[in-house]
Amino acid sequence: MAGFDIKKPKNILIIVAVLAIIIVFAYLSIYINSILSSITHGAAHYTYGLNGYINYHNILFYNQSKYLVPYFIINYNYKNESNLFVNGSIYSEPIPRNIYLLNASNECVNCNNFNTLRAALANDLVSYGVIGNVSNLLLISPDNLTQIRNNSILISPTGFLPSQLFQNVSENMTVFKLLMERGTSLIYVGGALNYMVLPGSIQVINKEQPYQLAMGAEPYRNQSFYKSLFNSSMGYMFFQNATYVLTRGNNFWLADYINILNGSFIAIPNYPNTWSTNNLSLALSKGTSELFWLPIYSSGQYHISNKNVTGDGKLGLFLTSTNLRYNESPTTLLNNSYARIELYTDKAYLIPNGSKYYYIYYNSKYIFNGTISMPGYVIPEKLNGINITIFTHSNITQIIQPNINIKNQNGTTIYSHPLPYIKSSGNFSFIQNEIFNLSPGNYQFSVVSFSGYNYGTALLYVPPIQITPLNINFTNGTFLLYLTMNQQQLNNINYTINMTNNYSQSGRITDGLIFYKLPQNYKEPYGNVSFDINMLGSKFPFKIDNPAINISLTSGDLYVIIVIIIVIILVVFVRDPIRDDFYVDVPSIPKQKSINVVIKSKDIINAFDRLNVYYHWKYMPLNIEEIRTAIANNIRDNNVPLSLTYQNVELLVEELEKSGKLIEYDNLYAPIDWVQRSGHDIEYIATFKKLRLWFVSHGYIINEMDTSSAADIIATIKGERIYVIIYSSTSKFINMPLYENAQTYLAFINGDRLNEFNEKISGMVDLNIQRLKLYISYGEIKLMDADKPEKTII
Numbered sequence: 001m002a003g004f005d006i007k008k009p010k011n012i013l014i015i016v017a018v019l020a021i022i023i024v025f026a027y028l029s030i031y032i033n034s035i036l037s038s039i040t041h042g043a044a045h046y047t048y049g050l051n052g053y054i055n056y057h058n059i060l061f062y063n064q065s066k067y068l069v070p071y072f073i074i075n076y077n078y079k080n081e082s083n084l085f086v087n088g089s090i091y092s093e094p095i096p097r098n099i100y101l102l103n104a105s106n107e108c109v110n111c112n113n114f115n116t117l118r119a120a121l122a123n124d125l126v127s128y129g130v131i132g133n134v135s136n137l138l139l140i141s142p143d144n145l146t147q148i149r150n151n152s153i154l155i156s157p158t159g160f161l162p163s164q165l166f167q168n169v170s171e172n173m174t175v176f177k178l179l180m181e182r183g184t185s186l187i188y189v190g191g192a193l194n195y196m197v198l199p200g201s202i203q204v205i206n207k208e209q210p211y212q213l214a215m216g217a218e219p220y221r222n223q224s225f226y227k228s229l230f231n232s233s234m235g236y237m238f239f240q241n242a243t244y245v246l247t248r249g250n251n252f253w254l255a256d257y258i259n260i261l262n263g264s265f266i267a268i269p270n271y272p273n274t275w276s277t278n279n280l281s282l283a284l285s286k287g288t289s290e291l292f293w294l295p296i297y298s299s300g301q302y303h304i305s306n307k308n309v310t311g312d313g314k315l316g317l318f319l320t321s322t323n324l325r326y327n328e329s330p331t332t333l334l335n336n337s338y339a340r341i342e343l344y345t346d347k348a349y350l351i352p353n354g355s356k357y358y359y360i361y362y363n364s365k366y367i368f369n370g371t372i373s374m375p376g377y378v379i380p381e382k383l384n385g386i387n388i389t390i391f392t393h394s395n396i397t398q399i400i401q402p403n404i405n406i407k408n409q410n411g412t413t414i415y416s417h418p419l420p421y422i423k424s425s426g427n428f429s430f431i432q433n434e435i436f437n438l439s440p441g442n443y444q445f446s447v448v449s450f451s452g453y454n455y456g457t458a459l460l461y462v463p464p465i466q467i468t469p470l471n472i473n474f475t476n477g478t479f480l481l482y483l484t485m486n487q488q489q490l491n492n493i494n495y496t497i498n499m500t501n502n503y504s505q506s507g508r509i510t511d512g513l514i515f516y517k518l519p520q521n522y523k524e525p526y527g528n529v530s531f532d533i534n535m536l537g538s539k540f541p542f543k544i545d546n547p548a549i550n551i552s553l554t555s556g557d558l559y560v561i562i563v564i565i566i567v568i569i570l571v572v573f574v575r576d577p578i579r580d581d582f583y584v585d586v587p588s589i590p591k592q593k594s595i596n597v598v599i600k601s602k603d604i605i606n607a608f609d610r611l612n613v614y615y616h617w618k619y620m621p622l623n624i625e626e627i628r629t630a631i632a633n634n635i636r637d638n639n640v641p642l643s644l645t646y647q648n649v650e651l652l653v654e655e656l657e658k659s660g661k662l663i664e665y666d667n668l669y670a671p672i673d674w675v676q677r678s679g680h681d682i683e684y685i686a687t688f689k690k691l692r693l694w695f696v697s698h699g700y701i702i703n704e705m706d707t708s709s710a711a712d713i714i715a716t717i718k719g720e721r722i723y724v725i726i727y728s729s730t731s732k733f734i735n736m737p738l739y740e741n742a743q744t745y746l747a748f749i750n751g752d753r754l755n756e757f758n759e760k761i762s763g764m765v766d767l768n769i770q771r772l773k774l775y776i777s778y779g780e781i782k783l784m785d786a787d788k789p790e791k792t793i794i
Contacts, residue, residue, distance in 0.1 A: 050084075050356045052076030052343050059334065059366050060318070060459040061326065062442065063376040067388075068324040068334075069459045069674040070298050071444070073411050074360070075341055077312035081356070081373045084304040085343040088317045090297040090324075093262065094151040095338050095361060096185055099131060099288065103139040107197045109159030109190070113277045117157060124285035129357035129567065145175050151183040155284060159190040159270070160197040163204075165646070180263035185293065187266045187284065189275075216739055248621075264293045284312040286349065289357065296324035297337055304346075316409040316461065317341070318442050328373070334366045340497060348718065369393070370427075370456035374445060377461045379485050380437045389429040390449055390455045396426045400449060406460065407444040415445075418450075437493075439538035440464045440485075465490070467533070467542045468777055470513075474525075474546045477518030483533075484512055491792070492599060495535040509535075590771050599635060599642070601661055604652060605671045607634040618705060619678040620689045621668035624649050666749055678705070684728035687749040688713070690786040691724060698790075711737060711744070722793065727757065736772065736781055745792065747784040 024321070056073040070090050078084060101121065122134035131137060140148065140162035148154060156162070165176045179186060198204055257266040268283065270273075289562025300319035324330060336776055339362040341467070347356035373387035392398050400422045407416040422428065443460040463486040472481035483490045496729075498504040503518050526548035533540045607630035612620055614633075622630060628649045635642050653669050656662040662669050668686040675682055688705055691713055695702050701713040708714050711723035712731055724745045725733045738744055748754040761769050775781040785794040 014754065023744065029037045039713060049079035050076070050081065050343055050358045052341070052344065052360060054341065054360055055314075057339075057362065057364050058444070058454075058457055059330075059368075060457045061157050061372045061374065062322070062459040065326050065371050065458075067322050068298075068326055068330055069322055070319040070324075070334075070339070070364075071457075071459075072317045072319075072341060072362075074310070074315045074317060074340070074341055074343075076315065078306070078345075079310050081345050082306055082309055083347070084306065085342075085344050085347060086304070086315060086317055087299070087344075088301070089291075089340055090319060091291070091298045091338045091340065092333070092336075093338070094183055094298055095294070095340055096153045098138065098149050098150050098152040099125065099136070100138045100140045100148055100152060100154045102158060102162070103141050103152060104156070104158045104162055104197075106201065107142055107158060107162045107164075107199055108201055109197055111157060111159060116277050117281060120281035121161065121284055124351060125288065126574075127351040128285050128394070129359055130285065134711055138551065139331075146178060148182070148184060152185065152618050153185045153288060154179065154644050155187045155189075155288075157189040157280070157284075158197060160195045161188060161190070161193065162207075163196050163198050163565050164422070165324060166196065168640075177261070180261040180265075183262040183773055185264045185291075189268045189270045189280065189284070191270070193267075214419050215297075242712060252623060259293070259295060266293050270717070285351075289348065297324050297333065311635070314315060314410050318409070320442070320459070331366060331368060334364065337364070339364060342367040368456070369454060370447065371503070372445065372456045372458035374458040374460065377463050377486055378436045378438075379488055380462070381435060381489065384434050384436065386432045386434055386445075386458075387429060388432055388456070390424075390447070391427050392425055395425050397423055399423055402447050402455065404434070405444075405446040405448055406436075406438075407446065409442055411444070436460065436462065437536055438462050439536040464710075465540055466780070467540065469544055473531075475733075477520075477522055477524075478542075479514075479516040479531075481514040481516065481533075482512050483509060483514065493535055493637075495531045495533055497531065499529060499531050499635040501532070514633075520741055557671045597630075599652070601656060601659070603635050603663060604631065605673070608669075608671055608674075610634045617689075617692075619670070619680070619685050620673045620692065621665070621670035621674075621682065621686050623667055623669075624653070627653060627669065675731050679731040680705075681728055683727050683749055683753075684712075684730045687726045687728065687747055690749065691726075691747060691789065694786075694789045708734075714745075727753065736775070738775070738780055741781065744780065745782050745784040747786050747789075750787050751785045754783055757783070 027321050052074050054072050055075050055429075058071045060069040061067075062073050063068045070088075072088060074086065076084070076086075101118060105111065108114065111117075118137070118139075119134075122131075122137040125131045125137060126134060142152075144160040145154075145164060146169060165174070165179075167175055169175055169178055176186075196204060257264055266287070268280075268287075270280070292757065298319035299321045300317055302315060302317055304315065306311070306313075324333065340364070341360040343358040343360070344356065351357075368391065370388065370390040372389075375384060378384050388402070390400065390402065392400070402419040402422065404415075404417055404419065405413055405414050408710075420431065422430075440462045443462070444457050445460040446457040447455045449455065466484045468482040468484070469479065470482050471478070473479070490509050491511060494506070494507045495509055495514065496504055496506045497514060497516050499516075499518065503522060505516055507514065528543045529546050530541060530543050533542075588788070604627075607627070608622060611622065611626060611630035611633070612618060624646060628644060630645065631649070632641050632643055653662055653664070656663060657669075661672060663672050663675060663682045664670075665682040667685045668689060670682055670685060674685065678685060680688075685705070692702060695713070695715045698717075700717045701711055702715045705712075712726045712733065713724035715722050720742075721739075722743050722745060723737060723739055724747050725731060725736055727746055727748045736744060736746065748757060761773060772781070776783065782792050
C-alpha cells in the first residue's frame with residue numbers, strides 16, 4: 001500500500017503531533033497578520049482648510065542681467081495639513097476664469113453618458129478649486145458659441161467637432177477662428193478631425209475645416225504631433241486610439257495642443273469611446289486646473305513640510321524657471337502678463353483623500369529704477385564684481401546714498417550697509433565688490449535709497465554644497481572630506497564638525513578639504529552614522545554607512561526552520577512503507593516528416609524592419625523570440641505563415657552572422673545596415689532597446705534615439721525627468737552632463753560591462769576620471785545596469 005503505515009499507534013501519535021504544530025503555527029500567523037493589518041490600514045478623517053494671499057511682489061535681475069526672475073511673498077494659513085506645495089506661474093495670455101460645457105446632446109457621437117459626465121465634471125472642478133460651486137460650470141449650445149465670454153474654456157465632449165464651429169460669422173471668419181481670437185481654450189474630446197457632426201448626430205466629412213487644424217498648412221507645419229497620426233494626403237491630424245501621447249514638454253497624459261492666435265486647441269483622444277465617464281471627468285478637471293497649454297514666461301515651485309498640522313506662515317517664491325529677457329521690452333511683457341499662485345496639498349495633483357487646492361490670481365505692474373548685473377551664482381569667500389546702474393528719472397542733479405540690502409527667501413533682512421554718496425542726473429553706473437559668506441539658497445540683493453526706495457533687486461544664488469568622502473576609516477577614526485559648490489572647491493571657510501553630536505573639532509577649509517580625526521578612546525559606531533558640519537551660519541548634515549557584521553533571523557527564516565524540523569521528524573520517526581514498483585511501456589513514436597523551406601536572407605532582414613515599424617521603433621535590435629515573431633508575421637510559404645522552432649531561428653541568425661548580414665550583442669541581433677545608418681554601434685542600440693522596454697513598461701515617456709541634445713535618453717514621469725547617457729563609443733556625450741533637480745545615469749548594457757568599467761577607472765589618475773569618480777561616489781552620477789534599472793532608479 002502506498003503512503004504512511006497508519007496501523008501503528010506510535011506513527012499515529014507522531015502524525016497527530018505534527019498536524020497540531022502546523023495548525024498552531026498557522027493560527028498564530030493569521031492572528032499576528034490581522035493585528036498588523038489593523039495597525040497598517042487604520043485611518044483618521046480630518047477636515048481640511050487652506051487659503052492665502054500675495055502681500056509683496058518684485059522683479060529680480062538674474063545672471064548678469066540677462067534674465068528676469070519674478071518674486072512673490074505669499075501669506076498662507078492651513079488646517080490639518082502636514083504638507084503644502086506651492087506653484088507659481090507667469091502666463092503671457094489671460095487666465096481663463098469661465099468654463100463652458102458644450103450641451104450637444106443632439107450633435108454628439110458616443111455621448112450616452114453626457115448628463116453623468118456633466119455632474120461628475122462639475123463636482124471634480126469644485127474639488128480642484130477651479131469653480132466655486134457646480135452651477136459655475138456653464139452649459140452652452142452649439143448655436144450660441146459666439147456668446148462665449150473672452151478668455152474662457154470651452155469643453156466639447158461631442159466625439160466629433162460640431163458643424164456650427166465651421167460656420168462663417170463674416171467673410172473669412174468662422175466661429176472657430178472667432179473663438180481663438182477671443183482667447184478661448186477649446187478642449188476637444190473625440191476622434192479624427194476630418195469628420196464633423198451635424199444636428200441629429202449625423203457624421204459627415206469635414207470639408208470646411210479651419211486651416212489651423214490642417215497640419216500641413218502654414219504656420220502650423222512644425223507642430224509636434226506624431227507623424228504616424230498624420231495622413232499627408234489629406235493634411236489633417238487623427239486620433240486613432242487611446243495610446244496617443246505627448247511628444248513635447250508637459251505632463252498631461254493622452255493629449256496634445258496647439259496655441260492658435262490668442263487661444264488654444266487642446267485635443268484628448270476618445271476613439272472609439274475609450275475613456276470611462278469618471279476617468280474622463282478627472283482628466284478634464286485636472287487639465288483645466290493645471291492650464292498646461294497656456295504659454296508661460298516664468299514658473300517656480302516650493303514644498304513646505306509643516307511640523308504642526310494647523311497654523312500660518314509666509315513664503316518667498318522665486319520663479320527661477322524663466323525665459324524673460326531684460327532686453328526684450330520687459331516692462332511691456334510683464335505689465336501684460338498674468339500671474340497665478342497655486343497652493344495644494346497633494347504632490348501628485350489629484351483630488352482623492354481630501355486634497356485641497358487654492359488659487360491666487362495677480363496682475364502685476366512693474367517700473368524699472370535701475371539694473372544690477374550679478375553672476376549666475378556666487379561662492380563664499382570669493383570676490384564678486386557687481387555692476388549697478390541707477391535710473392534717477394531726472395535731468396536735475398540729485399544726491400543719492402545707495403544702500404546694499406540682502407534678504408533671505410522669505411524677505412527678512414540679514415545684511416545691510418550704506419555706500420558713499422553720489423551726485424548725478426539721468427542714469428549712472430558703478431561697480432561694487434562684495435564677498436558673500438552665505439549658506440546655499442536664493443537671496444535678494446537690493447540697492448535702495450536711504451528712505452528705502454528700491455533702485456533694483458537681483459537674485460543672489462548660492463549653490464548647494466556637495467560633501468564627498470574621499471578616505472573613510474572608522475577603525476582608525478580618520479575621515480577626509482572634499483567640499484565643492486558647483487564643481488568649485490570651497491576655501492578659507494571656518495567650520496566645526498562632529499559625529500553623532502560628539503567629538504567636536506574646528507578648523508578652516510583649505511583646497512576644499514576637511515581632515516577629521518576622532519580621539520583614541522572613541523567607541524566605533526555602526527550603521528548609518530550621522531555627521532554635522534557647521535559653517536556659513538548653517539548646519540550641513542550627512543551620513544556615512546559603517547555596516548556591522550551581525551546575524552539576525554527574520555520571520556521568513558523562522559518559517560524555514562520550522563519546515564526543516566517537520567521534515568526531520570517525518571524522515572527520522574515515520575517509517576517509509578513498502579512500495580511496489582510500477583513500469584510504463586512506452587511504444588516507439590514514428591518520426592514526423594520535415595519540410596524544407598528556402599528563406600531568402602533579404603526577407604529575414606526586411607522582417608526586422610517591419611517589426612520595428614509595427615512597434616513604432618527605429619533601429620531596435622531583436623531577440624530570438626522577436627525574430628521568430630517577425631518571420632511568422634511577415635514571411636509566408638505557399639501563402640502559409642512560417643512558424644519556425646527556436647532551434648531553426650537560432651540556426652538562421654547564426655548563418656546570417658557568419659555572412660556579415662547580422663550583428664549580435666548580448667543576445668540581441670540587428671542588421672549590419674542599421675549600425676551604418678544609425679551611426680551607432682550594436683552596443684549602443686542594444687542598450688537603448690533594453691532601457692526603452694523598461695521605461696515604457698514602467699510608465700515613463702522617453703525621447704526617440706538622437707532627438708535630444710541633453711542626453712541619450714530623457715525619461716519623464718509625473719513631470720520629473722531623469723537623464724541617461726549610454727556607455728558606448730558612439731554616444732555623442734563624451735562629457736557627462738549634470739542638471740539641476742534631476743538625476744543623471746550612466747547606463748551599461750549589462751552587469752559585466754558595468755563591472756569592467758569600474759575596474760578600468762579604479763586605477764586611473766586622469767583629472768577628468770577623478771572628477772567623474774567624485775560625482776559617482778557622491779551620487780550626482782549613478783551607474784545603471786540596463787538589465788536591472790530598477791536597482792538604480794528609485
